[in-house]
Amino acid sequence: MRNFEFDGIALDGFSPKDAWAKIIEKYDRAPESGYSVSLVNANTFYEIKHNPAYRNALIAMNLRLIDSTPLAFIMRNLPSGSELIAKCPGPELFALALHSDQRHVPHYLVGATEDVLRRLRVKFEKAGLQVQTFSPAFTSDISELERQVNSFLDGKPRGIVWVGLGGMKQDFVSQRIGATTTHVCIGVGAAFDFEAGTLRRAPKFYRNLGLEWVFRLSQEPRRLWKRYLFGNSNLLKLALAELLARTVARFGKPN
Numbered sequence: 001m002r003n004f005e006f007d008g009i010a011l012d013g014f015s016p017k018d019a020w021a022k023i024i025e026k027y028d029r030a031p032e033s034g035y036s037v038s039l040v041n042a043n044t045f046y047e048i049k050h051n052p053a054y055r056n057a058l059i060a061m062n063l064r065l066i067d068s069t070p071l072a073f074i075m076r077n078l079p080s081g082s083e084l085i086a087k088c089p090g091p092e093l094f095a096l097a098l099h100s101d102q103r104h105v106p107h108y109l110v111g112a113t114e115d116v117l118r119r120l121r122v123k124f125e126k127a128g129l130q131v132q133t134f135s136p137a138f139t140s141d142i143s144e145l146e147r148q149v150n151s152f153l154d155g156k157p158r159g160i161v162w163v164g165l166g167g168m169k170q171d172f173v174s175q176r177i178g179a180t181t182t183h184v185c186i187g188v189g190a191a192f193d194f195e196a197g198t199l200r201r202a203p204k205f206y207r208n209l210g211l212e213w214v215f216r217l218s219q220e221p222r223r224l225w226k227r228y229l230f231g232n233s234n235l236l237k238l239a240l241a242e243l244l245a246r247t248v249a250r251f252g253k254p255n
Helices: 016-029 042-050 052-060 069-077 090-098 114-126 142-153 167-180 191-196 204-208 212-219 221-251
Strands: 003-006 009-012 035-040 063-066 107-111 131-134 160-164 184-187
Touching: 003 069, 009 052, 016 035, 016 063, 016 090, 016 184, 035 042, 035 052, 035 167, 042 052, 042 167, 042 221, 052 167, 063 069, 069 221, 090 160, 090 191, 107 114, 107 142, 114 131, 114 191, 131 142, 142 160, 142 167, 160 167, 160 191, 167 184, 204 212, 212 221
Parallel strands: 009 063, 035 063, 035 184, 107 131, 107 160, 160 184
Antiparallel strands: 003 009
16 A cells, blocks of 8 residues: 555555565666655654654655554554555564565665674675675764765665664655665664664564554663653644544534
């Protein structure tokens, strides 16, 4: 399933398998243009509420996948929603690339620590895939971060750039690189850590119930509590507002 709008953002309800097929199709059929992909979750909508530049960057991206069980559930069950809307978790999309047979595609991994990147290089090389990695120096300056990534990519063959910088940073960088180069850029959050084995992903029981955030919070409470408190509560408010707006549009205002 393709575009469904939520809070003014068009979301693409592809499964990891369908999303990966679309990304590879874009890579193979449009070699002269870049492409950017965001994995949208509850916190994304909280951040764009307070940062118009981030909202604009998100809108400018080519593909906005749903990386949130609660968000996918809301999109399926709102009026005019569809049961065909799928969730696309970043770790599963990244794993598909690692286990694919697309050996003609160079992969560039940007973000995480040198230890995580070393582990990932071993995995990609064992799979027979082309891979190079880069751990940018920490900065809160998006322009400086973009400069570092551009410097790393300069002169390298067109490929898929996996950006594991978290939240706004990875989406800003992915959007700009996708718009100014011919690379395909995908922001994948903590997928590097999960695949490298340095961070444990929530068991399927939690994920199937939409409670992966509870497991993540138990792992990193000091870092994540604000994200989940404000992100989840804001998502609930947006869902209620969307429900009201779509109900009124469908049935008209009550007398």
